[in-house]
Amino acid sequence: MTTDTGEATMGTEAALATTADDLPPGTTGSERLSALAQQHGALVTLVIAMIIASLTFDTFLTGDNLENMALSSAFLAVVALGMTFVIVTGGIDLSVGSLFALGGVLAAWGSQYGTAVALLLPLAVCGLVGLVNGLLIARSGLAPFIVTLAAMLAARGVLLALTDEGSRTYLVDKGSFFVELGQGSLLGIGVPVWITVALFALGALVLRRTRFGQYVYAVGGNQDAAALMGAPVTRTKVAVYTLSGLCAGLAGALNAAWLASGVTILGTGMELEAISAVVIGGTLLTGGFGFISGSLVGVALLKVIQNVINQIGSLDSAYQQVVSGAFLALVIVAQTWLGRRQRVL
Amino acid sequence: MADVSLARVTVDRDRALRLLQNYGVYGGVMVLLVFNFAFTAHFASAENFRTQAVQVAPVLIVALGMALAIGTEGVDLSVGSVMALSTSLLSLYLGYGPWIATLIAVVGGILVGAANGALIAFVGVQPIVATLALMVGARGLALVLLPQLKDVRNPGMAALGSGDVLGIPYLVLIAAALALLVAFVVKRSTFGRRLLAIGDSRPAARLAGLPVRRVLIVVYVCSGALAAVAGVLATARLTASDPTSLGTLMELSAITAVVVGGTPLSGGRVRIGGTVAGAVLIQLLTTTLIKHDLPPSWTQIAQAVVIVGAVYAARERGKR
DSSP: OOOOHHHHHHHHHHHHOSSGGGOOTTOOHHHHHHHHHHHHHHHHHHHHHHHHHHHHOTTTTSHHHHHHHHHHHHHHHHHHHHHHHHHHTTOOOTTHHHHHHHHHHHHHHHGGGOHHHHHHHHHHHHHHHHHHHHHHHHTTOOOHHHHHHHHHHHHHHHHHHHTTTTTOOEEOOTTSHHHHHHHOEETTEEHHHHHHHHHHHHHHHHHHHSHHHHHHHHHHHOHHHHHHTTOOHHHHHHHHHHHHHHHHHHHHHHHHHHHTEEOTTTTTTHHHHHHHHHHHTTOOTTSSOOOHHHHHHHHHHHHHHHHHHHHHOSSOTHHHHHHHHHHHHHHHHHHHHHHHHHHTO | OHHHHHHHHHHHHHHHHHHHHHHHHHHHHHHHHHHHHHHOTTOSSHHHHHHHHHHHHHHHHHHHHHHHHHHTTOOOTTHHHHHHHHHHHHHHSGGGOHHHHHHHHHHHHHHHHHHHHHIIIIIOOOHHHHHHHHHHHHHHHHHHHOOSOEEOOOHHHHHHHHOEETTEEHHHHHHHHHHHHHHHHHHHSHHHHHHHHHHHOHHHHHHTTOOHHHHHHHHHHHHHHHHHHHHHHHHHHHTEEOTTTTTTTHHHHHHHHHHHTTOOTTSSOOOHHHHHHHHHHHHHHHHHHHHTTOOHHHHHHHHHHHHHHHHHHHHHHHHO
């Protein structure tokens, strides 16, 4: 499933050209254009969507609305950040939704022992689940989607076991410093938004400018070639799944701080949202091609669509799922088409 | 000398793994049955077996379609949402009578399956991604059509859900008939042969002149139709349409049943008997844990362990 021969060739070429600027010399205009469309299509769509939304609804481009959107995007964005690394290696992580909820519950429970415990406990547990995912996938060669699907089930099970089958909600002490991490604001912008922006900057730096980042691209482009070149394939894969677990746990903890409680029913379907955001942002699910900033744009685009559907009011929120699904299908079709044009290269 | 003994050990290990993969599921079912006969109160009653069989029927039907998709080296994540869409369509059109409503629900499933198949066969999208998009979209559509739970009061549906022939519920009979049909198609029809050839190696199948695209579309249409039938049957049993929760995590149960039953995720091989046993195994496992007063959280963790164990046992073959 993850190693389709036809897709692998495309991945190799994409690994050579991880952004449009890196395309080999002699690239014709139309090829450059399709590469650009793949990279910046989401951003252009986001800008158009925001212009239309602000012209249609007076309430869209207000400070309150934008701040709400940024805050509610922050948690999904952190999850999508880890997911981007996983998807660039050609894998997928379906456990993030459950880990997000588990992280929130652990943080809320741990907050009674101080902020350090509230932050470190979810990171440790979710990172451990990610590590186990990575080991099973990289060392034992099991299919990523089935391993992480099992982890999704197991993490939800642990969450239920911790909360008396979901009937108990741990609250965070309102005056604690931990709540400040979720509800506080700096220069008028919420702390979670700052944390998200910082993490994305760090993530982009790691993926683009470090040896580890290059290994991530190499593994996603062509795993066998990467191994022959001496890239530590197993270690890289274990690292990305651990990273994804850590991101999901952190997002859950921040969300718990924001809500001041560990809500047990959160996170269902979040893995789909995160994957959609990453794919919409231009990262290829076949691996070897992708960028961190795209995922942020993808998250923003999903939230703008959600916001517009909420503003219309007469539309049921279920339409959001229809639109997201259709949009995702459209993006995938466009990507496959653009990818084919580049393959002719 | 040392080499020879080493080789033999490897062969034995390979054979043991293959045996475990092929027949482990039957062993697991036997172990659980024996355990329950010995330690679970009120397990050995006709009423209990009836309940278990009725509960397993929808999962089994979905797993049949999933087995076909996995046989082509694909997967269908949209099955749970198709069940939800099917229950919504069913309760919307129930005014025209149960037969027409069922027909429309199945057509809905076929359309979703055709969309999956078209994305996979013609556009060349990975199955996991294509069906993911339809999974999100179809659940949303189901909720748009029917925003909340609605009672289904119809004598025809009630008879379907709780009626029986010679003590065997209709649901179980339908599931058994569909399992036989799918087993026959896989083993004895040209379509089944083509499906396995495509799962084994798609380029080879294309070079051999097989209608790869057509077969793939039909596979996902079958999967969608079977999921829709499962949705209709689940609705009949619950006497209510609940598009919010019907079929959630169904894709996981179905994949588990197929994989535990010895069908490799790498395609080219479909074991319907194993799939049936796999669905029964999951059902028995859940029942055992519930009857011994273990909370649902434990059931989920146990199911996760079983999935990983089954895939782990199957991995040697998958590598080839």
